Amino acid sequence: MATENKLSDKLLKSLSGKPSEKQLIMADGRGLSIRVSKAGGVSFVFYYRTGGRTSPPVWLTLGRYPDMSLANARKVRDQCREWLAMHLDPRNQIKIEAKRSMRPVTIKDAIMYWYDNHAITARKEHEYLIKRFDKHIFPYIGNMSIEESKLHDWLTCFDRIKKKAPVMSGAIFLDVKQALRFCRVRQYISCDPLGDIGVNYVGRSSGIRDRVLDVKETADVWSFSFGNNLLNIASAVNQRMFVLCMAFGCRQREARLSTWSEWDFENWIWTVPKEHSKNGEAIVRPVPVGIRQWITNLHAATKRSDFIIGVEFSRAGVTSAANRICKRLGHDKSGLWCIHDFRRTFSTTLNDMGADPYIIELLLGHKIKGVAGVYNKSRHLNKKLKVLNMWVSYLNALAGFNNNVAELNKEVV
Template sequence: MSVNKLNDNKLKALLRNPPQKETWIADGDGLTLRAQISGNLTWYYRYRLGGRESKGERLCLGKYPDLPLAAARKLKDKCRAWLAESKDPRFMLDKESQQSLAPITVKDALEYWLDNYAVYNRKNHERHRAQLSAHIYPVIGSLPLHLTDRRHWLDALEAITRKGSPIAAGYVLQMCKQALRYCDRRGYATSMALERLTIPDVGKKQAKDDRVLTDNELRDLWCWLMNDGVQPYYRDLMKLIMVFCARTKEVRLSTWDEWDLENKLWTVPKENSKNGNRITRPIPDRVLPWLVDMRQRNEGPFILGEFKEDTAVSQNTRGFYKRLKHKESWTVHNLRHTFITKNADLGAPPHVVELLAGHELGGVFSIYNRAEYLQEKLQVLNRYLDRLELLAEPQENVIPATFNRTA
């Protein structure tokens, strides 16, 4: 079948001298011109969705000369490509038109993810929104998403690194990639601009923090806490984190209704745990007097007596190592690394330590094994308390502790 039968001279002649009756003129490959007595020339694309047996469709592409011959042929080729992919050209053309008239912007897509996913699944979603508002929206937020390519995103992400925050740049990249994938899965908007970018392309990964306190550092900290070296809120917070291998958030948000002093159980609710699972920890006998004292001192629902934001707690605790004159810095989170490592040295069962830390067990354990291991947990906690108390003794009295697997 011959194609490109029309040319601009023929089209201009039809404009000057309209036909005496409505006429259809084929250009080839489905592109057809409708010439009316009024002088209107309109482009149409003729096609069938289901082969020769299906009903013929006629799709209006636009009017000549507003839509020139070359542009009409390009649009026809696009329709043919959609048809080859089993996509209805009418639907696809309408979708493109909507994008052109009211395109979904970068900000629209990221806000869609924040409002429909992050708010319900990310506890720090407000931080995500603040980072996007600070780093992405001012640079490319108003650009149509489907017209935004990799260089636009790099302009925004590399600017974060230039400001001295390469780790934040990598964090924002990962967040934006997840947001665009979510939008694509939901059929809201599609962009593949970030798919081949990795964190080293825009910044750097956060270094793995596996700092473990030495026995001397543990001794300094434990003696400092037991001798009221810091205000009660942070003293109680640190002691509970050290003894239970708890996350800061679990203690910071803990209320008295989680603590069953009669049955000696602390149950962290799902909403306060990082992985959304309930965590049950037994309470050692020697910890009960601490809790009774805290209950008498602290009014209100929180076991620490008041609610403090995580940023305030982080800011106040980050300098504790300096107050103890430790040469190498450590954070409150490193107390969990220390608990896990020291208990491994003591020979404690790894799965019990992982459960105390609030980690999910891998493999079939995560599916079939729902045991709480309360007795085993209590043994681990008591053994670690023994170790802390021994460290506080004069060095000549210290006897190395081991884990009694038969106890």
């Protein structure tokens, strides 16, 4: 093991201010050294690599002696080694620490640090987070120093949200709590004022939903969305979203962001790219026969748009539309459904109908666990098509539609 703490204050004093013929470098241990200039200036430097032995070495100047003592230099060295263990570059972290010492880190600074360094890559959909913070957090406590903020300040802020939207308050709280924990672990902040409280203090957790549309509700939704032939009317965007999510059991994000480049009309296949997929893998679904004419008509109506539904639709817009239509159809007596509940209805009903559970999971876009997920790369297109054809026929029967959908969905001029 390499010897540590080779240097001493006595040695540094003897070297400081003493001119020499050449520059000297003397090691203290664990990456810390001193660099002595020809003029006798003594600087503490930290030696490290960021990418293993093959990466170029970095000589990071920590400070000058005697402005920085040997004891403090060793503390900074140890801190640098901790950063490296967390895969953080000491050069960047020292700048962050210096900036923080000049200006206190605000609540907005901390949340945006988490957003820029984690949420923006870890969350498939992250834009709505900023809108929430801009509306509910930043105007009230965003400019407050993290170090000076008190639990009372946070609770007052969340109580304001909870009065009208307790579930929203709980969701924002969980995001903020994750943000502060991320900042503390990365040593961007040193305290966590929310560390001792849970979501029940500030709102209500959304919990695990179990809403499955019953037979009548399913028939109503399919009749409303698929039976109304309004493909060239702006208000039909909701119907388009409902048809896609109900017919395929897909996530609203997959339908909302879908473009015509994902659709193969020759083989009648819809491929959701991995960028839009929650599991990070492409999802391949055949188009059931019962909606192919509807898809053809939709293409004629929206082919000039980037999105197959015709417009860029936000996540919040989808949620708002679903709530509004649920109430219009009189389904809210059993609790508001959301578009994600279509997936649960899709899975539950198909399983009750005897469809292959493995194929249902593939259609839902779930990642298959275990050996099957590693080795079985078949797309099972024929089996998927059989299940989807059965499902769309079932929906048409519920709504009282003739399964000759080409006749039902005549193109609207």
